Amino acid sequence: MELFKERRVLTVSALTALVRGLLEENFEQVWVEGEISNLACPQSGHCYFTLKDAGAQIRCVMFRNAARSIKFTPKDGMRVLLRGRLTLFEPRGEYQLVADYLEPQGIGGLQLAFIQLKERLAKEGLFSELHKSEIPKLPRKIGIVTSPTGAAIRDILTVLSRRFANVELLIAPVRVQGEGAAIEIASAIDDLNRVGNVDVMIVGRGGGSLEDLWAFNEEVVARAIHRSAVPIISAVGHEIDFTIADFVSDLRAATPSAAAELVVRSKDELTAELEALAHRLDVSQLRRLERARALVTALARAVTDPSRILGHLSQRVDSLDARLVREAGLILDDASERIVTLSARLARQSPALTLERSAERLATLSLRMDHAMIRRLACASESVGLASGTLNAVSPLATLSRGYSIVRKLPERSVVRHNSQVAPGDRLELRFASGSALCTVDASRGESESLTAPPRSV
Amino acid sequence: MAVEKFETALKKLEDVVKKLEGGELSLDDSLKAFEEGVKYSAFCSKKLNEAERKVELLIKQRDGSFTTRPFEEEE
Amino acid sequence: MAVEKFETALKKLEDVVKKLEGGELSLDDSLKAFEEGVKYSAFCSKKLNEAERKVELLIKQRDGSFTTRPFEEEE
Amino acid sequence: MAVEKFETALKKLEDVVKKLEGGELSLDDSLKAFEEGVKYSAFCSKKLNEAERKVELLIKQRDGSFTTRPFEEEE
Amino acid sequence: MAVEKFETALKKLEDVVKKLEGGELSLDDSLKAFEEGVKYSAFCSKKLNEAERKVELLIKQRDGSFTTRPFEEEE
Amino acid sequence: MAVEKFETALKKLEDVVKKLEGGELSLDDSLKAFEEGVKYSAFCSKKLNEAERKVELLIKQRDGSFTTRPFEEEE
Amino acid sequence: MAVEKFETALKKLEDVVKKLEGGELSLDDSLKAFEEGVKYSAFCSKKLNEAERKVELLIKQRDGSFTTRPFEEEE
Numbered sequence: 001m002e003l004f005k006e007r008r009v010l011t012v013s014a015l016t017a018l019v020r021g022l023l024e025e026n027f028e029q030v031w032v033e034g035e036i037s038n039l040a041c042p043q044s045g046h047c048y049f050t051l052k053d054a055g056a057q058i059r060c061v062m063f064r065n066a067a068r069s070i071k072f073t074p075k076d077g078m079r080v081l082l083r084g085r086l087t088l089f090e091p092r093g094e095y096q097l098v099a100d101y102l103e104p105q106g107i108g109g110l111q112l113a114f115i116q117l118k119e120r121l122a123k124e125g126l127f128s129e130l131h132k133s134e135i136p137k138l139p140r141k142i143g144i145v146t147s148p149t150g151a152a153i154r155d156i157l158t159v160l161s162r163r164f165a166n167v168e169l170l171i172a173p174v175r176v177q178g179e180g181a182a183i184e185i186a187s188a189i190d191d192l193n194r195v196g197n198v199d200v201m202i203v204g205r206g207g208g209s210l211e212d213l214w215a216f217n218e219e220v221v222a223r224a225i226h227r228s229a230v231p232i233i234s235a236v237g238h239e240i241d242f243t244i245a246d247f248v249s250d251l252r253a254a255t256p257s258a259a260a261e262l263v264v265r266s267k268d269e270l271t272a273e274l275e276a277l278a279h280r281l282d283v284s285q286l287r288r289l290e291r292a293r294a295l296v297t298a299l300a301r302a303v304t305d306p307s308r309i310l311g312h313l314s315q316r317v318d319s320l321d322a323r324l325v326r327e328a329g330l331i332l333d334d335a336s337e338r339i340v341t342l343s344a345r346l347a348r349q350s351p352a353l354t355l356e357r358s359a360e361r362l363a364t365l366s367l368r369m370d371h372a373m374i375r376r377l378a379c380a381s382e383s384v385g386l387a388s389g390t391l392n393a394v395s396p397l398a399t400l401s402r403g404y405s406i407v408r409k410l411p412e413r414s415v416v417r418h419n420s421q422v423a424p425g426d427r428l429e430l431r432f433a434s435g436s437a438l439c440t441v442d443a444s445r446g447e448s449e450s451l452t453a454p455p456r457s458v
Numbered sequence: 459m460a461v462e463k464f465e466t467a468l469k470k471l472e473d474v475v476k477k478l479e480g481g482e483l484s485l486d487d488s489l490k491a492f493e494e495g496v497k498y499s500a501f502c503s504k505k506l507n508e509a510e511r512k513v514e515l516l517i518k519q520r521d522g523s524f525t526t527r528p529f530e531e532e533e
Numbered sequence: 534m535a536v537e538k539f540e541t542a543l544k545k546l547e548d549v550v551k552k553l554e555g556g557e558l559s560l561d562d563s564l565k566a567f568e569e570g571v572k573y574s575a576f577c578s579k580k581l582n583e584a585e586r587k588v589e590l591l592i593k594q595r596d597g598s599f600t601t602r603p604f605e606e607e608e
Numbered sequence: 609m610a611v612e613k614f615e616t617a618l619k620k621l622e623d624v625v626k627k628l629e630g631g632e633l634s635l636d637d638s639l640k641a642f643e644e645g646v647k648y649s650a651f652c653s654k655k656l657n658e659a660e661r662k663v664e665l666l667i668k669q670r671d672g673s674f675t676t677r678p679f680e681e682e683e
Numbered sequence: 684m685a686v687e688k689f690e691t692a693l694k695k696l697e698d699v700v701k702k703l704e705g706g707e708l709s710l711d712d713s714l715k716a717f718e719e720g721v722k723y724s725a726f727c728s729k730k731l732n733e734a735e736r737k738v739e740l741l742i743k744q745r746d747g748s749f750t751t752r753p754f755e756e757e758e
Numbered sequence: 759m760a761v762e763k764f765e766t767a768l769k770k771l772e773d774v775v776k777k778l779e780g781g782e783l784s785l786d787d788s789l790k791a792f793e794e795g796v797k798y799s800a801f802c803s804k805k806l807n808e809a810e811r812k813v814e815l816l817i818k819q820r821d822g823s824f825t826t827r828p829f830e831e832e833e
Numbered sequence: 834m835a836v837e838k839f840e841t842a843l844k845k846l847e848d849v850v851k852k853l854e855g856g857e858l859s860l861d862d863s864l865k866a867f868e869e870g871v872k873y874s875a876f877c878s879k880k881l882n883e884a885e886r887k888v889e890l891l892i893k894q895r896d897g898s899f900t901t902r903p904f905e906e907e908e
Contacts, residue, residue: 136538136539136540137539137540137543138539138540138580138581140539140580143591148590148604157588161586166582166583166585166586167586168585168586168587168588168589169587169588169589169604170589170590170591170601171588171589171590171591171604172590172591173590173591188591191591191593191599192591195591195599196591267581270577270581271581273543274543274546274574274577274578274581277543277546277547277550277574278546278570278574278578278745280550280553280554281546281549281550281553281567281570281571281574282738282742284550284553284554284556285553285563285564285567285570285738286738288553288556288558288560288563289731289734289735289738292560292689292693292727292731292734293731293735295693296693296696296724296727296728296731299693299696299697299700299720299724299727300696300720300724300727300728300895302700302703302704303696303699303700303703303717303720303721303724304703304717305717305888305892306710306713306714306717306884306888307885307888309710309713310710310881310884310885310888313710313839313843313877313881314878314881314885316843317843317846317874317877317878317881320843320846320847320850320870320874321820321846321870321874321878323850323853323854324846324849324850324853324867324870324871324874325817327850327853327854327863327867328813328853328863328867329813331853331856331858331860331863331867332806332809332810332813335764335768335802335806335809335860336806338768339768339771339799339802339803339806342768342771342772342775342799342802343670343771343799343803345775345779346771346774346775346778346792346795346796346799347667349775349778349779349788349792349795350663350667350792351659351663351785351788351789351792352660352663352664352667354785354788355656355659355660355663355785358614358618358652358656358785359653359656361618362618362621362649362652362653362656365618365621365622365625365645365649366520366621366645366649368625368628368629369621369624369625369628369642369645369646369649370517372625372628372629372631372638372642373513373628373638373639373642374513375631376628376631376633376635376638377506377509377510377513377635379631380464380468380502380505380506380509380635381506381510383468383472383502384468384471384499384502384503384506387468387471387472387475387495387498387499387502388471388495388499388502388503390475390479391471391474391475391478391492391495391496391499394475394478394479394488394492395478395492396478396485396488396489396492397489397492399485400485404485406485406486406489415484415486431489463634463635463636464634464635464636465634465635505635506635509635509639512639512643513639513642516642516643516646517646519646519650520646520649520650520653559688559689559690560688560689560690560730560731560734561688561689564734564737564738567738567741568737568741571741571742571744571745574745575744575745578745613784613785613786614784614785614786615784615785655785659785659789662789662793663789663792666792666793666796667796669796669800670796670799670800709838709839709840710838710839710840710880710881710884711838711839714884714887714888717888717891718887718891721891721892721894721895724895725894725895763859763860763861764859764860764861765859765860805860806860809860809864812864812868813864813867816867816868816871817871819871819875820871820874820875
C-alpha cells in the first residue's frame, strides 16, 4: 500500500486498528459460500464456527440476535451461504466474519428468478429515484399492508405507541406468504390508494425465508408499489432481506419496526423543532417591535418643543417694542423741547415792548409839536399886540381930541387947508375926534390971523 | 387883503406904526395911516385867533377821539 | 387551511420566520406575517397533539365496497 | 396816507416838530405843519393802539386756547 | 392619515426631525413641523401599542388555548 | 396751512423768531411776523398734542386688548 | 396683513425701530412708523401667544392621551 512506502513505525495496536478499519470499511457486507466446521453454540446464544473450502478457512461468529433469526439449525459440514461483515479480533490478531445471515445452499432457482426480475425492472426504471416521493413527516393516517396477525403489525403498533400515540392506522389485511399473497398485497395497495385516505403506507411482513418473503419479490407487487400515489415504505423481513419491493418503494426499512420509526419521526423532535420556530417567530417579531419602539422614542424625543424658540422670539419682540415706545417718547420730547424753546424766544420778541417805546416817542414828539405851535402863536400874538399898542399910542385921534378937526371939501373929500379952497355953497365935511359933521360954506375969508406952530420939543 | 398873509399884514402894521412915529405925516395922512394900521392890526388879530382856535381844535381832536373819526377819512 | 398538511404548515412557518428575521417587512406586513406564523405554529402544535389513536382494519365486502372495523391487537 | 407806514409817519411827525421848533415858518405854514403833525401823531397813535390790541389778542390766543380754535380755520 | 402606514409615518417623523434640526424653519413652519411631529410620533406610538397588544394577544392565544378555539374556524 | 407739516411749521417758526431777533423789522412786519410765529407755535403745539395723544392711544390699545380686537381686522 | 408671516412682521418691526432710531423721520412719518411698529409688535405678540398656546396644547395632547383621542379623527 502506498501509505507504508516510507518507513513509518507503528505499534502493534495501531497497526491492528488500522488493519481492522480497512477490513471493516471494505468488507462491510459480504456474501460467502462455504462449509461449516468447528461449530460451537454456547449458553450465551452466540454461535462460533469456521467456514472453509478446499483452499482456505475463515473464523466466523454469529451473535445472539442474528443467530436467533435463522430458521434452521446449522451443523458441521453443512454448506451455507453467509452474509456478514469482516472484522478483526484484536486480542488475537485474527480476522473473522461476523455473520448476520445464514442460509443453506441449494435455493438457486428462486435466486435466479429474483435476479432476472430485478434486472428487468431496473432497466424499466422502476427503481429510479425520480419516482420516489417524500415521506410525510407527520402522517395523519397510515395505511399498513400486512398480515393482521404477523409480527410486523405487532412491531409497528409497539413502535407507534411508544413514539407517537396519536395516529390513525388503517390495516389492509393480506396474506404475506404463500400462493396468492402477491396479488392480495398488490390489490391492497391499490385499495388503500383508492379508499384509504392515508398519507403513507407501510407494506411488509416480518422476516422469513426467501420463500416466505417471495411475495414481495413478485412483479405484481412491484407494479402496485410503483403505481401508488401514496408514498410507500417497504418493510420486509429483517435487515438482510432485500426484496424487489424494497427497490421500488419510496423508502426501504429494514424491518417493520424501522418503518414505523421512519414514518413517525420522534414527536419530541417535531415538537422541539416547532417550539424553536415559534420561539424564533416570537423573538424576531418582538425584537422588531422593540427596534421600532426605540426608533419612535428617539425620534419623538427629537421633535423639539419650540417653546424655547418662542421665548427667544418673545424677548426679541418685547425688546423691539420697548425701543419703539422709547423712541416715540424721545421724538415727542425732542419736538416738544424745540417748540418750547422757540415759543419762549418768540415770546421774548413780543412787539409789546417796541410798541411801548414807540408810544413814548410819539408822545414826546406830540408834546414838542404842541409846544412849538403854541410858542409860535404866542410869538405872533406878541408881535401883533406890540404893533397894535404902538399904533394906538401914535394915533392922530389924540390931536383931534384936543379940538382939531379935519375939513374936507365934498365931494372930492380934499383936505381944505386955505379959505381959497372953498367958495360959499361948497359942501364940507368936518371930522372930529369922535364923529363928523356935514356943513355948507357961507362965506370965505382970507387972511385972518394965521397961526404959527411952536417949535417942537423932543 | 383877503389873501393877505399874516406876516405881510404884521409888517405893514409895523410900517404904519413907524411912519406914524416918524411924525412927518399930515394929520390927514397919519389918520389915513392909522386907519390902515388899525385894519392890519385887526387882520392880524383875526388871523391869530383863527390859528389859535384851529390849534385848540386840532389838539382836542387828536387827544380826544382818534378812534371815532378815523384819520384816513379826512384825506 | 383546514386541509393544510402539517409539513406545509411547518414549511410556511419556517418561511414566515425567515421573512421576519430578514427584517425587511413593514410593521403591518410583519404583523400579518407574525399572525400567520402564529396560526401555522398553532396549527402545527394542534396537529402534533390532536390526532386520536385509532387502529382499523379495511374490510372489503363481498360486493366490492369497503368498510372498516377497529383492529384488536389480539387478533 | 391810508397805506402810510408807522415808521414813515413817525419820521414825518419828527420833521414837522423840527420845522415847527425851527420857528422859520409863517403862521400859515406852521399851522399847516401842525395840522399835518397832528395827523401823523394821530395816525401813529392809532397804529400803536391797533398793534397793542393785536399783540394782546395774540398773546391771549397763544397762551389760552390753541385747541378750542383750530389754527387752520383762520387760514 | 387614517390609512397611513407605520413606516410612512415613521419616515415623515424622521423628515420632520431633520427639518427641525436643520433650524431653518419659520415660526409657522416650525410650529407645523412640531405639530406634525407630535402627530406622527403619537400615530407611531399608537400603531406600536396596537402591534404590541396584538402580538401579546396572539402569543397568549397560541400558547393558551389551541384546543378551545380551533384554528380553522378563523380562516 | 392745514396741510402744513410739523417740521415745516417748526422751521418757519424758527425763521420768524430769527427775523424778530434780528430787530430790523418795521412795526407792521414785526407784528405780522409775531402773528405768524404765534400761529406756527400754536400749530406745532397742536400737532405735538395730537401726536402725543395718538401715541398714548396706540400704546393703550396695544397694551390693552391684543386679543379682543384682532390686528388683522384693521387692515 | 392677515396673511402676514411672523418673520416678515418681525423684520418690519425691526426696520421701523431702526428708522425711528435713525432720527431722520418727520413727526408725521415717525407717527406713522410708530403706528406701524405698534401694529407689527402687536401682531408678533399675538402670533407668539397663539403659537405658545398651540405648543402647550400639543404638548398636553402628546404627553397626555394618545389613546383617548385617536389621531385619525383630526385628519
